[in-house]
Amino acid sequence: MKRGIPLIIAGVVGTVLVIQYFIPHTPFGVLNDVFSDWFSIIQATAIWLGALNLIKVSGDKVYKRKRDWQFSLVVILCFLLMVIVGFFFSGGRRFLDPGTPFSLLYDYVYSPLVAMMFALLAFFVGSASYRAFRARNKEATVLLIAAFVVMLGRVPLGDALTGWLPDWLHLSVISNWIMNVPNLAGQRAIMIGIALGIVSTSLRLILGIERSYLGGE
Amino acid sequence: MTQKLLTGVLLVFTFAAVSIAQEADISGQAVDSLPPPTVAPPSEATAKDTPNDAGSSITITWKRSPDDLARVSGFIGYDISRGTSPEGPFEKIGDVPAGTVDDPELKAYLDNNTVDGTGYFYLVEAKAKGAVSGAVTSMAVTSSQAWFNFGLINMFIATVFMISAILYYISSAKAGKKLYIRKIAGLEAVDEAVGRATEMGKKIFFIPGTQDMDNVQTIAGLTILGRVSRLTAEYEARIDVPVSRSLVMITAREVVKEAYLSAGRPDAYTDDMVYYLTDDQFGYAAGIDGLIVRQKPATIFYQGAFYAESLILAETGNSIGAIQIAGTAMPAQLPFFVAACDYTLIGEELFAASAYLSHEPKLLGSLKGQDLGKIVIIAALIIGFLIQALGIYNFASLFRVAGG
Amino acid sequence: MASEKTKAFLLKMIGIDRRIIFIFVFIALSVPMFISIDMNIPTSPEVEMLVETMEKLPDGAKVLVSLDYDPSSEPELQPMAETFLIYAMRRNFKIIVIGLWPQGAIQAERAKAVAEEHEGKEFVYGENYINLGFQSGNELVIQRMGSSIPAAFPRDYFGRPVDEFPIMQGVKNFSNIDYVFNLSAGYPGTIEWVLFAVDKFGATLGAGNTAVQAPMIYPYLGKQLKGLAGGMKGGAELEILTSLEGRAVKYMVGQTFAHAVIVLFIIIANIAYFATRDSKKGGVL
Numbered sequence: 037m038k039r040g041i042p043l044i045i046a047g048v049v050g051t052v053l054v055i056q057y058f059i060p061h062t063p064f065g066v067l068n069d070v071f072s073d074w075f076s077i078i079q080a081t082a083i084w085l086g087a088l089n090l091i092k093v094s095g096d097k098v099y100k101r102k103r104d105w106q107f108s109l110v111v112i113l114c115f116l117l118m119v120i121v122g123f124f125f126s127g128g129r130r131f132l133d134p135g136t137p138f139s140l141l142y143d144y145v146y147s148p149l150v151a152m153m154f155a156l157l158a159f160f161v162g163s164a165s166y167r168a169f170r171a172r173n174k175e176a177t178v179l180l181i182a183a184f185v186v187m188l189g190r191v192p193l194g195d196a197l198t199g200w201l202p203d204w205l206h207l208s209v210i211s212n213w214i215m216n217v218p219n220l221a222g223q224r225a226i227m228i229g230i231a232l233g234i235v236s237t238s239l240r241l242i243l244g245i246e247r248s249y250l251g252g253e
Numbered sequence: 254m255t256q257k258l259l260t261g262v263l264l265v266f267t268f269a270a271v272s273i274a275q276e277a278d279i280s281g282q283a284v285d286s287l288p289p290p291t292v293a294p295p296s297e298a299t300a301k302d303t304p305n306d307a308g309s310s311i312t313i314t315w316k317r318s319p320d321d322l323a324r325v326s327g328f329i330g331y332d333i334s335r336g337t338s339p340e341g342p343f344e345k346i347g348d349v350p351a352g353t354v355d356d357p358e359l360k361a362y363l364d365n366n367t368v369d370g371t372g373y374f375y376l377v378e379a380k381a382k383g384a385v386s387g388a389v390t391s392m393a394v395t396s397s398q399a400w401f402n403f404g405l406i407n408m409f410i411a412t413v414f415m416i417s418a419i420l421y422y423i424s425s426a427k428a429g430k431k432l433y434i435r436k437i438a439g440l441e442a443v444d445e446a447v448g449r450a451t452e453m454g455k456k457i458f459f460i461p462g463t464q465d466m467d468n469v470q471t472i473a474g475l476t477i478l479g480r481v482s483r484l485t486a487e488y489e490a491r492i493d494v495p496v497s498r499s500l501v502m503i504t505a506r507e508v509v510k511e512a513y514l515s516a517g518r519p520d521a522y523t524d525d526m527v528y529y530l531t532d533d534q535f536g537y538a539a540g541i542d543g544l545i546v547r548q549k550p551a552t553i554f555y556q557g558a559f560y561a562e563s564l565i566l567a568e569t570g571n572s573i574g575a576i577q578i579a580g581t582a583m584p585a586q587l588p589f590f591v592a593a594c595d596y597t598l599i600g601e602e603l604f605a606a607s608a609y610l611s612h613e614p615k616l617l618g619s620l621k622g623q624d625l626g627k628i629v630i631i632a633a634l635i636i637g638f639l640i641q642a643l644g645i646y647n648f649a650s651l652f653r654v655a656g657g
Numbered sequence: 658m659a660s661e662k663t664k665a666f667l668l669k670m671i672g673i674d675r676r677i678i679f680i681f682v683f684i685a686l687s688v689p690m691f692i693s694i695d696m697n698i699p700t701s702p703e704v705e706m707l708v709e710t711m712e713k714l715p716d717g718a719k720v721l722v723s724l725d726y727d728p729s730s731e732p733e734l735q736p737m738a739e740t741f742l743i744y745a746m747r748r749n750f751k752i753i754v755i756g757l758w759p760q761g762a763i764q765a766e767r768a769k770a771v772a773e774e775h776e777g778k779e780f781v782y783g784e785n786y787i788n789l790g791f792q793s794g795n796e797l798v799i800q801r802m803g804s805s806i807p808a809a810f811p812r813d814y815f816g817r818p819v820d821e822f823p824i825m826q827g828v829k830n831f832s833n834i835d836y837v838f839n840l841s842a843g844y845p846g847t848i849e850w851v852l853f854a855v856d857k858f859g860a861t862l863g864a865g866n867t868a869v870q871a872p873m874i875y876p877y878l879g880k881q882l883k884g885l886a887g888g889m890k891g892g893a894e895l896e897i898l899t900s901l902e903g904r905a906v907k908y909m910v911g912q913t914f915a916h917a918v919i920v921l922f923i924i925i926a927n928i929a930y931f932a933t934r935d936s937k938k939g940g941v942l
Contacts, residue, residue, distance in 0.1 A: 059401060060306050060398060062308070062398060069797060082500050085499040150535045161919065162678045164564060164568055170930045180927070191916045192697055212701060229601040230584070232626045239420075240615075246616070248476040351715065361859075366829075561867075
């Protein structure tokens with residue numbers, strides 16, 4: 037019973053949503069929108085569960101002085117700061133205007149932190165490339181050459197080095213060809229495989245063959 | 254800029270001509286009785302029920318005004334008005350700007366606010382500075398809902414085919430037919446990875462992606478979590494599952510709890526194994542990185558949908574020497590995982606994981622159905638390439654999905 | 658002896674501490690901020706297509722701008738947003754901003770402020786610029802806009818009903834929009850705009866994407882997508898082709914140096930690898 041009802045719901049809803057894709061007539065045509073709205077509502081409401089769990093876990097670590105409890109304290113303080121400012125001191129309707137508390141937190145705390153995390157990629161790409169691009173075999177050598185061509189071709193340095201050659205041998209031209217032809221072909225092939233995988237997995241979920249998301253076999 | 258200059262020059266000449274005419278009394282008319290400005294009307298205005306839709310929509314098409322086609326200066330566009338009789342009254346419902354050089358001769362407008370069953374007439378009026386002239390559709394058109402979207406017929410055939418293929422192979426697998434599945438290195442290494450963490454006395458981290466339960470990759474990741482949790486329960490290793498979405502947290506808890514129950518270790522399970530960090534993409538990445546650097550897990554699984562945080566997570570894991578097994582169906586992130594992780598499940602291998610790990614015939618049968626779909630697509634690609642290269646037929650048009 | 662020393666050095670290079678690589682990448686990225694270098698940046702057909710489509714728009718055209726990214730993609734996409742708004746100001750486009758990501762609408766306000774400072778004049782809110790804000794629902798929002806934009810966005814970002822504003826008069830759906838310009842860092846993004854706004858409702862679409870996303874979008878170029886600016890280079894090309902050179906062109910210098918440093922390290926790694934192939938030693942990396 038515990039798993040029977042969710043399986044039936046998954047099966048019925050999944051089947052109906054597949055059918056409704058082909059039938060514009062009411063009520064089928066609006067089902068996708070309706071179910072998506074329901075999911076958005078559940079998703080938005082569920083954020084509270086996550087937030088409460090975060091406070092509970094972090095609070096527990098601080099209270100019991102577990103290892104690295106100081107980081108959990110920072111989490112709680114930042115969470116409360118953003119919630120209080122967002123709800124009570126945001127600056128009202130004009131909260132986006134420069135100088136409002138919300139704006140200050142967004143521009144001088146949130147934005148730089150997020151940009152900094154993304155900027156880590158620049159450094160990690162360096163270390164990952166250093167480790168990964170070694171000509172261990174034929175395929176790795178081809179990968180290495182392609183990496184050189186694309187990395188140099190995507191910046192003006194590539195054309196500065198090969199500007200004296202015929203147009204079709206400029207690194208930017210070859211780099212564009214690599215991105216638009218072999219890379220694209222590979223991406224499309226992977227996407228086709230993924231799409232088929234999604235169809236198969238979805239069918240297994242609808243038919244109740246795949247039940248692991250309910251827990252157990 | 255050029256258009257404004259031309260208009261200015263035209264005006265100057267017009268005023269000059271008018272002044273000369275007044276002095277020389279050429280026309281014998283006063284300035285204030287100049288002929289009114291005119292604009293050529295659009296033609297062939299037709300309306301029809303927008304096909305394959307849920308009603309309340311009529312598509313109006315018309316041939317552009319000759320002034321529009323000739324890009325006469327001052328041409329503004331078209332006003333679309335609607336009424337219930339050919340004589341009017343008409344109420345304006347929208348406007349469409351003048352066409353550009355690349356636009357076709359026929360223009361279209363979608364009226365999405367009709368009442369099904371009511372007959373409408375449409376007036377399409379060309380507008381230029383001070384002038385309007387129009388064309389009315391010749392017969393009443395009513396909108397209606399369609400029971401089947403024939404624009405998606407190719408999708409329908411493909412869907413029926415795929416479902417049939419998968420169901421056929423599932424039933425033949427249930428009937429006892431042996432199905433071959435190739436080795437997937439990443440999944441073969443799961444046992445070894447969990448064992449390593451147990452021997453080292455360190456944790457296992459399982460990251461089920463950064464998307465929510467509506468993403469099939471997340472569900473596929475949680476399937477693998479179930480298997481991994483069962484192993485950690487059996488080996489008495491410790492597993493942490495920090496998640497990015499509340500619904501994933503709830504589901505993952507059920508998965509892990511059931512896995513511990515089926516392994517006979519319900520006492521070893523605690524809710525704190527699965528915990529929420531944040532929905533924010535890079536906040537989550539920062540949180541995971543901090544946990545990895547401080548707690549130094551022996552094994553890290555990345556199984557699900559990831560975006561730009563993939564390399565940040567994987568490199569951090571690599572820096573502490575953890576064994577990393579990744580799996581994602583995000584083509585843009587696969588190269589990062591391949592470069593930074595020990596094993597990577599590429600695309601559909603993530604979805605095959607549950608079949609692979611359980612060796613259950615029904616699941617294996619669905620993989621075979623998938624493979625049949627792939628064979629058909631490959632055949633279509635080869636045939637289509639030959640047909641189009643030889644100029645016989647536009648094979649690609651068979652695969653175009655029309656709007657619904 | 659010397660060759661033993663060399664081998665030992667090369668073995669060390671194979672296992673070099675990643676922080677040394679980080680330092681060199683940091684130097685490569687930061688030094689160009691303090692020196693001025695002119696670079697010849699060739700333009701690509703994708704960005705040329707994008708600018709050609711923009712140039713064919715009539716002055717005063719109604720343009721829907723969807724900013725679907727957050728501050729993490731700011732260095733790549735924000736310069737494109739700023740360039741487009743400056744261009745829009747010069748061409749008197751009427752700009753309707755939306756965001757399918759929550760932060761997109763905020764990024765629009767930041768780009769607007771930069772554009773206004775650059776041009777020395779302001780957009781008139783409600784007449785030639787409006788920010789309709791963020792709406793949750795991902796691609797469903799685009800689908801709703803196909804039926805009715807006011808129904809999808811009944812109020813602007815600041816809570817006022819949209820039908821109060823002159824810019825929204827006569828804007829029912831994509832038929833009343835001359836051009837859609839989308840900047841995207843992931844999902845929802847350009848692919849959703851192509852699948853819904855273009856394929857279903859016939860909108861004309863141009864886009865900018867991050868360098869990682871751009872290869873996924875190439876399949877749509879041509880009939881469905883009228884031009885694509887990919888990554889920092891795409892942003893720099895956009896600035897050059899619209900004669901509005903700004904941040905992206907400056908950032909390309911840093912990116913060039915960084916790429917050169919990474920290529921150099923890869924060459925060193927391979928030299929070390931081949932020279933020490935018989936050795937058993939592994940390394941930190």
